Amino acid sequence: MEREVRIIGAPTDYGANRRGVDMGPSAIRYAGLADELRAAGADVTDTGDLLVPTAETRDPSVDEPKEEGRNAKFVREVEDVSLRLADQVAEAIDDGGVPLVLGGDHSIAIGCLSGSGRDADIGAIWFDAHGDYNTPETSPSGNIHGMPLAAALAHRDLADVEWANAPGLQEENVVWVGLRSLDEAERKGIRESEATAFTMSDIDEHGMSEIIDQALEIATDGVDGIHVSLDLDWLDPNEAPGVGTPVHGGATYREAHYALERVAEYDEEHDVLRSMDAVEVNPVLDEHNQTAKLATELAASALGKRIL
Known part of the structure; x- marks a missing residue:
């Protein structure tokens, strides 16, 4: 099945x-x-990279929410990248392609979801060790890579941050796969949401085959398509050492490939994959570019590469 991947x-x-x-x-x-x-x-x-000034040239506190108890760094910079990225993602889809966005940290998913859900209802499958469901009120660090799903879904104190909200994203069609590290406020928010969360314990109990099939059915129910977000810390650090927030007990090499291969099979049958990102590859922390190589293989599996 040939398609343009941008x-x-x-x-x-x-x-x-x-x-x-x-x-x-x-x-x-x-x-x-x-x-x-x-x-x-x-x-x-390959359209190349967005022009992104380095963090050293920016002040993380500029335009930071000033209310007591709110904590978010580089808000202005993340907004700028998100808006420009959303336009490129939407343009790629309008041209009949599948945008594959390479991060960078997971805050880029804000722009991916906004662009993919422009003039469309979408679901999302979130392959990640973390929930990314913090807000400036709940975040211990203020790092926005822990907030993209909360931002896109207009959760709590992010409801009025219009540039970060993705109205086309339907909460009941959001599925986490492989969670194993959550902050307490995140845990509460996920439980109260209409989204579906599968932990690594669920995968241990039921197997990746059953979990990914359920995830695909939920994410695609009644929408125009889905966004697949692949954070490389979803995998066990023995498989993907080059990530900033490693958590032991993650997906194995074969579990990960099976899940992404199943995404491709389902897409062949139902034409549901609108967009994808691969994020949090940090070559400074990697070993022989192992994590980056794994990202390429998994992206290819999601987009149709087969053994036979």
Whole structure:
């Protein structure tokens, strides 16, 4: 199944607390992304990277919410990147392509979801160790890479941050797969939401096959398509060491490939994949570009690469 895959780099580290993740798009490309995608039958177009000033040239406190108890860094910078990225994602979809956005930290998902859900109802599958459901009120760190889903879903004190909200994203069609590290406020928010959360314990109990099939059914129910967000810390650090917030007990190499291969199979049957991101690859922390290589392989699996 040949399709255009449009690669968009978003080399940000505004949302993270470990430097180096802004080099993720370059590391993923260097690991052979275009060749992997062509092997999957894709017609590949690479639009290069968004122009993103380095964090050292910016003040993280400028335009930060000033109310007591609110904590968010680099708000102005994340807004700028998100708005420009949303336009590029929407344009790629309008042109008949599938945008594959390379992070950078996970704050880029704000722009991905906004662009993918422009003039469409969408669901999302969130492959991640973390919930990314904090807000400026609940975040211990103020790092926006821990807030993109809350922002997109206009959760709590982010409801009035219009640039970050994605009205096309339907909460009941959001599914986390592989959670294993949540802050207490996040845990409460996820329980109270209409979204679905599958933890690593669920995968242990039921197997990846059953979990990913349920996730696909939930995410695609009644929507125009889905966004797939792949945070490389979803995998166990033995598989993906080059991430800023590693958590032991993650998905194995084969579990991850199976899940993304199943996304591709489901897409072939139902034409549901609108957009995808691969984020949080930090080559400074990586070993022999292992994590970036894994990101290329998993993206190719999601976009149709097969063993046979």
